[in-house]
Amino acid sequence: MPELPEVESVRRTLATQLLGRRITAVRVLGPHAVSPSDFGRRAAGAAFVSSSRHGKYLALHLDSGDILMCHLRMTGRLLYLPPRGRMNWPKQHTHVIMRLDDGGRLLFHDSRKFGRLWLTQQADFPSGVDAIEVRPEDLHWPGRKAPIKSLLMDQRLIAGIGNIYADESLFRAGIDPRMPAGELTDQDRARLAEAIRTVLADAVVNGGTTFMDYRDGLGREGRFASLLNVYGRAGEPCRKCGAVLRTARLGGRSTVWCPCCQRYNQAQ
């Protein structure tokens, strides 16, 4: 599932192509993917003036006053196809085609059909602080017994972190993902906030992580998968200390960590 670095990569790659461009026509092939019901009529004629992102939500601001919002969910792709460019992916999963005044097209493609595009007057962003700007005090959850990893992935608290970057940030900070969130010390919070910002920034620089479906706004794969330290590496040796990486289900999600490098600060 795309997380903050992937959505930011989509935003950056699309911004270079879309800003200043006008939508000349809209074809909705998958009505389930868009809202409101007059999406096509409302979007046609508008030009892209700016872009923003919060957590995993992308917002493309139009000169009509509307904001074109996008959430990619599991397999969504928002793709710019240049003039005379050819689609090299399955057409049956393309749900929206917007023609642009440069002859290019903006496509919304989604094989699992959970992703959404919608028009709104005010950006529908989640309440959590954007993860790339997280500060130690944003991680202060006194008394909370839930595992730190579960709270990191709660979009109402911190917006933009999913399974991949939760595991990677906790490894970088040296904190066991099972540790109760309320037991983190000031030093833990400082280290974790810095780890989150660093991991996300590195992933953005590398265009995000592609395992299967994710592509940026120009259809390219991310390059961060080869730089992952723990996610997807259960049973393999830790890159730092050589210990075998452990895995368990945590909050319904598979979790990988190093039993040596990541500390469980039990209060006893």
Ligand SMILES: [Zn+2]
């Ligand atoms: Zn280790």
